[in-house]
Amino acid sequence: MTQIQTTTHHKAFKFRLYPTKAQELVLNEQLRLCRNLYNCALQERRDAYKKAGVTRTYYDQQNLLPEIKEALPEYKEVYSQVLQDVLKRLDKAFKAFFRRIKEGSKPGYPRFQGHDRCDSICYPQSGFSVSDKTAYFSKIGNIKIKLHRPLEGKIKTATIIRDCGEWYVSYVCEVEAQPLPTTGNAVGVDVGTTWFYVTSDGEYEPNPQYQKRTLKKLRVAQRSVSRKPNKRSRRRKKAVQRVAKLHRKVARQRLDFHHKAARRLVHENDVIAHEDLNVSGMGRGNLARSIHDVGWSQFFQILASKAECAGKKVIRVDPKFTSQRCSKCGHTCKENRVSQAKFVCLACGHSENADHNAAKNILARALPSGAKVSGCAMPSLRSPDHTALAVGQG
Ligand SMILES: [Zn+2]
Known part of the structure; x- marks a missing residue:
C-alpha cells in the first residue's frame, strides 16, 4: 500500500x-x-x-x-x-x-x-x-x-x-518530502568541543581534521595581513583576498561535513534529540562553546531540514544539567563531572565518558512529553526561510 x-x-x-x-x-x-x-x-x-x-x-x-x-x-x-x-x-x-x-x-x-x-x-x-x-x-x-x-x-x-x-x-x-524507511531507533546527540558529537548509542564523531589544517593556514594568512600595515598596498590587498578565500574554504568544508553528518543521523534514526541552543543560560558558559555555537546551529538547521524531508523527528530539549546528571540513577550535582572528559556519579558510582552520559540524558529528556518537536509531524514549526538558510549558506 x-x-x-x-x-x-x-x-x-x-x-x-x-x-x-x-x-x-x-x-x-x-x-x-x-x-x-x-x-x-x-x-x-x-x-x-x-x-x-x-x-x-x-x-x-x-x-x-x-x-x-x-x-x-x-x-x-x-x-x-x-x-x-x-x-x-x-x-x-x-x-x-x-x-x-x-x-x-x-x-x-x-x-x-x-x-x-x-x-x-x-x-x-x-x-x-x-x-x-x-x-x-x-x-x-x-x-x-x-x-x-x-x-x-x-x-x-x-x-x-x-x-x-x-x-x-x-x-x-x-x-x-521523500520519506526514508524507519529504523526504530531514537538517539540523543551531545555536541561538544572535544568531539563534534557523541551519541547516546556511544558513537563518537570526531571534529574533522582537514578543517584544522585550513584553520592553520588561515592563521598564517591573517598574520601575513597584519604584517602589511599600508592599507592601500597591492600586496596587502592580495593577502586580504587570500584570507577571504580561506574563510570561504573553511565555511564550505564545514557545510559539507555538516551535511554528511546530518544525513547519517537521519538515515540511522527515527528520532534525534539534541540540546536547544536557543535556551539561554546554558549553564556551561565557556567561550570555546559559544564560538562553536555558531557552527552547531548551522548543523542543527541542516539536521532539522533533512529530518523533515525524510519524515523523521528532531526534538530539541532544555540543556539544563544534562552534563551534571547521572544517566543511570538521576543524581544531579556539579561534582559528578570530575573532568572535561570524565563523569563519575557520587551517588551510585556510575562512571562514563562525560559527553556520552550527557547524550543519554538528552535522549531521556526527549522521550517524555514537553519537548519542542520539528520534522514532518509538525511542519508548521519550521519556517521556510529558516530551512533555506540552513542549506543555502556557505
Ligand atoms: Zn548515579
Missing part, C-alpha cells in the same frame, strides 16, 4: 554564475544601491525614533520607494521586488532585535552594512527564470550559469550572491 505524501519543504540549490564584464558592473552597482537603501532605511528608522519617538514599519518605508525612484532614477534600474526585499530584510533585523529585548537579553542594535557586507540581492517571487545554460534576471539579463545538478520542485526565490569575486545564484525550491 502506498501512502500519499503531501508534505513539502524548502531546499536550496546553489549554482555558479558567469556574468560578462558588463553584467558584473551592473551587478556590483545593484548591490551598491541595495546596500545604500538598507543603510538609509536604517538611518531613517533611527532618526524617526530618536527625534519623534515614532516607530517606522516596513509599509511606511515601502511606500517611500516611488519617491526614492523619482529623486534617484538609478533605483529604477533595480527590480522593484528586490528593493522591497531589502526593506523586508531590515524589518526582520528590527523584529529580531525587539523580540530579543522582550526576552530580556541585550541584543546589538541592527548594524549598517559596510562595503563588503550585503553581498546578495533576492528576487523573492518573480522576475527570474532559468534554463540549461542561462539564468535570467529582470533588469540584469541572461547570465551564463553552470547547472551542476538538476533543480527539483518549484522555484520560489532566487538570490544572487557575490563571494570573493565570484558570483552565485541560490534558488530556494519547494520540493516534496
Whole structure:
C-alpha cells in the first residue's frame, strides 16, 4: 500500500554564475544601491525614533520607494521586488532585535552594512527564470550559469550572491518530502568541543581534521595581513583576498561535513534529540562553546531540514544539567563531572565518558512529553526561510 505524501519543504540549490564584464558592473552597482537603501532605511528608522519617538514599519518605508525612484532614477534600474526585499530584510533585523529585548537579553542594535557586507540581492517571487545554460534576471539579463545538478520542485526565490569575486545564484525550491524507511531507533546527540558529537548509542564523531589544517593556514594568512600595515598596498590587498578565500574554504568544508553528518543521523534514526541552543543560560558558559555555537546551529538547521524531508523527528530539549546528571540513577550535582572528559556519579558510582552520559540524558529528556518537536509531524514549526538558510549558506 502506498501512502500519499503531501508534505513539502524548502531546499536550496546553489549554482555558479558567469556574468560578462558588463553584467558584473551592473551587478556590483545593484548591490551598491541595495546596500545604500538598507543603510538609509536604517538611518531613517533611527532618526524617526530618536527625534519623534515614532516607530517606522516596513509599509511606511515601502511606500517611500516611488519617491526614492523619482529623486534617484538609478533605483529604477533595480527590480522593484528586490528593493522591497531589502526593506523586508531590515524589518526582520528590527523584529529580531525587539523580540530579543522582550526576552530580556541585550541584543546589538541592527548594524549598517559596510562595503563588503550585503553581498546578495533576492528576487523573492518573480522576475527570474532559468534554463540549461542561462539564468535570467529582470533588469540584469541572461547570465551564463553552470547547472551542476538538476533543480527539483518549484522555484520560489532566487538570490544572487557575490563571494570573493565570484558570483552565485541560490534558488530556494519547494520540493516534496521523500520519506526514508524507519529504523526504530531514537538517539540523543551531545555536541561538544572535544568531539563534534557523541551519541547516546556511544558513537563518537570526531571534529574533522582537514578543517584544522585550513584553520592553520588561515592563521598564517591573517598574520601575513597584519604584517602589511599600508592599507592601500597591492600586496596587502592580495593577502586580504587570500584570507577571504580561506574563510570561504573553511565555511564550505564545514557545510559539507555538516551535511554528511546530518544525513547519517537521519538515515540511522527515527528520532534525534539534541540540546536547544536557543535556551539561554546554558549553564556551561565557556567561550570555546559559544564560538562553536555558531557552527552547531548551522548543523542543527541542516539536521532539522533533512529530518523533515525524510519524515523523521528532531526534538530539541532544555540543556539544563544534562552534563551534571547521572544517566543511570538521576543524581544531579556539579561534582559528578570530575573532568572535561570524565563523569563519575557520587551517588551510585556510575562512571562514563562525560559527553556520552550527557547524550543519554538528552535522549531521556526527549522521550517524555514537553519537548519542542520539528520534522514532518509538525511542519508548521519550521519556517521556510529558516530551512533555506540552513542549506543555502556557505
Ligand atoms: Zn548515579
